[in-house]
Amino acid sequence: xxxxxxxxxxxxxxxxxxxxxxxxxxxxxxxxxxxxxxxxxxxxxxxxxxxxxxxxxxxxxxxxxxxxxxxxxxxxxxxxxxxxxxxxxxxxxxxxxxxxxxxxxxxxxxxxxxxxxxxxxxxxxxxxxxxxxxxxxxxxxxxxxxxxxxxxxxxx
Numbered sequence: 001x002x003x004x005x006x007x008x009x010x011x012x013x014x015x016x017x018x019x020x021x022x023x024x025x026x027x028x029x030x031x032x033x034x035x036x037x038x039x040x041x042x043x044x045x046x047x048x049x050x051x052x053x054x055x056x057x058x059x060x061x062x063x064x065x066x067x068x069x070x071x072x073x074x075x076x077x078x079x080x081x082x083x084x085x086x087x088x089x090x091x092x093x094x095x096x097x098x099x100x101x102x103x104x105x106x107x108x109x110x111x112x113x114x115x116x117x118x119x120x121x122x123x124x125x126x127x128x129x130x131x132x133x134x135x136x137x138x139x140x141x142x143x144x145x146x147x148x149x150x151x152x153x154x155x156x
Contacts, residue, residue, distance in 0.1 A: 005059065006058070010046045010057045011046045019043070022067070025084050039082075045082070054106075060094075070105060076110065077114070083102075090124065096128065115150070117150075118150065136148055
């Protein structure tokens with residue numbers, strides 16, 4: 001499945017690779033990447049910025065094939081963002097490995113839950129979240145940049 005996949009902390013040198021993975025996926029859903037504002041974390045991947053908890057990449061044979069970002073949200077709740085897997089690696093367990101690593105990082109940093117925002121049309125990602133136990137908690141206003149909010153209770 002994905003035995004050759006490793007997950008490590010992201011670096012500034014990974015930023016363009018992560019953006020190159022995320023951009024076509026976003027565009028395929030009709031979303032315009034905005035690495036200066038709405039998608040700030042992807043635009044500044046690997047940098048140390050206020051609220052950053054973890055910036056992780058999945059690598060196959062040393063090549064970045066996916067990303068996930070955890071940042072501070074509210075109190076003991078972290079926010080997951082920047083979760084993208086290269087098209088040729090989707091469906092091979094890479095997302096599961098990255099999401100699992102992000103959950104472990106949130107737990108080890110003392111967070112009690114993780115929040116995320118997504119679109120229904122991102123069906124594969126939404127299905128993965130649900131398999132991990134995420135629950136839909138809110139519909140978001142159109143100007144938010146997403147459609148639904150989900151939360152994962154870490155049971156801490």
